[in-house]
Amino acid sequence: MIFYFSATGNSEHVARSIAEANDDRLAYIPDLLTSGELSFDVSGEKMIGFVSPTYYWGLPTIVEDFLRRVELSFEERPYTFFVATYGTKNGAITQVAERILKDKGVDMDASYEVRMPDTWTPVFDLTNEENISKRVKTADEKLEEVMCQIASRSKGVFMKDRIPEFISKMFYSLYEKARRTENLTVEEHCTGCGRCAEFCPVHAIKMCDGRPEWTMDSCVMCLGCLHRCPSFAIQYGDKTKGHGQYINPHCPE
Ligand SMILES: Cc1cc2nc3c(=O)[nH]c(=O)nc-3n(C[C@H](O)[C@H](O)[C@H](O)COP(=O)(O)O)c2cc1C
Numbered sequence: 001m002i003f004y005f006s007a008t009g010n011s012e013h014v015a016r017s018i019a020e021a022n023d024d025r026l027a028y029i030p031d032l033l034t035s036g037e038l039s040f041d042v043s044g045e046k047m048i049g050f051v052s053p054t055y056y057w058g059l060p061t062i063v064e065d066f067l068r069r070v071e072l073s074f075e076e077r078p079y080t081f082f083v084a085t086y087g088t089k090n091g092a093i094t095q096v097a098e099r100i101l102k103d104k105g106v107d108m109d110a111s112y113e114v115r116m117p118d119t120w121t122p123v124f125d126l127t128n129e130e131n132i133s134k135r136v137k138t139a140d141e142k143l144e145e146v147m148c149q150i151a152s153r154s155k156g157v158f159m160k161d162r163i164p165e166f167i168s169k170m171f172y173s174l175y176e177k178a179r180r181t182e183n184l185t186v187e188e189h190c191t192g193c194g195r196c197a198e199f200c201p202v203h204a205i206k207m208c209d210g211r212p213e214w215t216m217d218s219c220v221m222c223l224g225c226l227h228r229c230p231s232f233a234i235q236y237g238d239k240t241k242g243h244g245q246y247i248n249p250h251c252p253e
């Protein structure tokens with residue numbers, strides 16, 4: 001069983017590829033949190049996989065919330081692993097996930113990383129299609145390698161872009177301010193299609209008089225609303241407009 005979160009398709013592609021290669025099932029974390037389905041008997045499962053993007057060198061709040069709340073019961077624990085997708089450095093995401101799971105009696109057998117285009121467009125520019133294609137191609141090669149390691153039930157930490165947790169914590173503390181919804185704005189040309197509200201994994205957007213409004217002070221800040229808006233009408237600060245939109249090419253909507 002592969003649990004995953006994804007806003008722009010990078011982690012979805014990884015999770016889907018692993019599930020398909022192993023004829024295993026996928027579970028989308030926001031759906032599980034919305035439905036309250038958080039107890040799983042995983043005794044007969046082939047594997048327990050977690051796939052998540054890295055946010056501020058740590059876990060997206062929605063994934064941390066899920067890991068803290070999920071209950072996994074088993075007689076013999078299936079092969080258990082975490083795959084972090086990321087754009088530059090994945091910090092301590094797997095160390096944090098490992099600790100949360102260990103505290104509830106679930107040991108991690110392996111941690112993997114797959115570097116992808118960086119969807120944090122308040123900083124990174126995703127307008128160069130050639131660069132994106134190259135990065136996606138390299139990611140696909142890396143994913144093949146990770147899938148072979150999973151198939152052979154490799155054990156260990158297979159990551160070169162980790163950062164010690166005590167350093168990562170400092171950067172992670174900035175996520176709190178960055179994920180305030182007041183950072184998101186809607187431009188005049190919004191058509192009122194409602195796609196952003198429909199997508200939001202934590203239901204933080206409501207349509208009011210044909211325009212999105214944020215109903216929470218903070219969200220996951222996954223940028224799914226920004227990258228998936230058909231009119232590119234949602235922005236975060238003054239850089240995102242010039243940095244483009246992105247959805248992993250293997251996961252078109
Ligand atoms: C709020 C936010 C913070 C991010 N922080 C990091 C980071 O600290 N390090 C990094 O390498 N990538 C970072 N990224 C990039 C994503 O981890 C990366 O692009 C990931 O593959 C996106 O996955 P998805 O397409 O499945 O949503 C960040 C992206 C967002 C939206």
Ligand code: SF4
Binds near residue numbers: 186228229230233
């Ligand atoms: S997805 Fe874009 S165009 Fe559609 S309602 Fe949201 S902001 Fe407006």
Ligand code: SF4
Binds near residue numbers: 220224226
């Ligand atoms: S409001 Fe936008 S950025 Fe925030 S969680 Fe929802 S989709 Fe993601």
